[in-house]
Amino acid sequence: MSLVEIKDLKVHYPIRSGFWNRVTDSVKAVDGITFNIEAGETYGLVGESGSGKSTTGKSVVGLEKVTSGSILYNGKDITKAENRRKLDYNRDVQMIFQDSLSSLNPRKRIEDIIAEPLRNFEHLSKDDEKLRVLQLLNIVGLDADALYKYPHQFSGGQRQRIGVARAVATNPKLIIADEPVSALDLSVQAQVLNFMKKIQREFGISYLFISHDLGVVRHMCNNIAIMNRGRLVEIGTREDIYNHPLHIYTKRLLAAIPETNVNQRAAHRASRLAVEKIYEDQQSKYYDEDGMAYPLVQVSPTHSVALPENIAKQLASQEGEVQA
Numbered sequence: 001m002s003l004v005e006i007k008d009l010k011v012h013y014p015i016r017s018g019f020w021n022r023v024t025d026s027v028k029a030v031d032g033i034t035f036n037i038e039a040g041e042t043y044g045l046v047g048e049s050g051s052g053k054s055t056t057g058k059s060v061v062g063l064e065k066v067t068s069g070s071i072l073y074n075g076k077d078i079t080k081a082e083n084r085r086k087l088d089y090n091r092d093v094q095m096i097f098q099d100s101l102s103s104l105n106p107r108k109r110i111e112d113i114i115a116e117p118l119r120n121f122e123h124l125s126k127d128d129e130k131l132r133v134l135q136l137l138n139i140v141g142l143d144a145d146a147l148y149k150y151p152h153q154f155s156g157g158q159r160q161r162i163g164v165a166r167a168v169a170t171n172p173k174l175i176i177a178d179e180p181v182s183a184l185d186l187s188v189q190a191q192v193l194n195f196m197k198k199i200q201r202e203f204g205i206s207y208l209f210i211s212h213d214l215g216v217v218r219h220m221c222n223n224i225a226i227m228n229r230g231r232l233v234e235i236g237t238r239e240d241i242y243n244h245p246l247h248i249y250t251k252r253l254l255a256a257i258p259e260t261n262v263n264q265r266a267a268h269r270a271s272r273l274a275v276e277k278i279y280e281d282q283q284s285k286y287y288d289e290d291g292m293a294y295p296l297v298q299v300s301p302t303h304s305v306a307l308p309e310n311i312a313k314q315l316a317s318q319e320g321e322v323q324a
């Protein structure tokens, strides 16, 4: 059994219009996605803005009402509030947000911000609580003088590390990290990601790592799902996605990773243009008549792509993949 099993999850937002404010349509933010997260792994959920990643993340933490489908945590469906209560789910599953300035209360000192989940769930003595907060600050590489400061007195990278410390305070099993480093400079990104990895090793945490950037996800994730307009277009291991991408949408995301090596820039630009040309010429091959992704088809034990079966198998064999 996987730690988390997401099965045919749908989150549709009603659109109301007219004098009677009736529901006339819906935004299919998440439209039938299925994937599993194993204990101790980092699972990447990647797609452009608006593809439904945050809605998925919020559904897993229980912040979003699910339209249909299930989210099993240790085998229990946590889309039902009574199961969340029974399982101590709010303690076991935490979230790290992209924007640390607005997700950390500006009027509270760091000591109180990090202690908040402890106060909700652990009920420690004042001394034990302070000791625990100091340990957590230490884990994310911050000094004791941070205790009495406010969020605005820190850099973006430091604030994100405070967000990580707060998220791990209750020893969670799963952390939903929604674009945790997108707002940071490249050098600071690496620092925060390293802290997240260190904490994962120490505490055996699983991450659902949400990002629009396949470049960031590469060094973090064992398995990756690519999301496009509420559906999954490709699922695979890191090797499958980076070395044998099959869907044009995945190839476009890969081509969008900035090239840092100056000598490679011309070649990188040429391959990006080539991918864009394939996208323009062959879009209809990759999407159904409504412009939506097809259901996923398995092409190897670890790799699935959203294409008609014959095309999926043909592309996979061109890539030299073992067929399921």
Ligand SMILES: Nc1ncnc2c1ncn2[C@@H]1O[C@H](COP(=O)(O)OP(=O)(O)OP(=O)(O)O)[C@@H](O)[C@H]1O
Pocket: 013, 027, 028, 029, 047, 048, 049, 050, 051, 052, 053, 054, 055, 056, 212
């Ligand atoms: N509360 C809401 N009511 C109506 N539509 C919503 C709501 N929340 C999200 N949406 C819509 O659902 C779709 C998916 O949004 P979501 O925020 O999950 O995407 P995302 O991939 O996380 O993008 P971003 O990285 O920009 O947040 C978008 O079209 C968005 O406008």
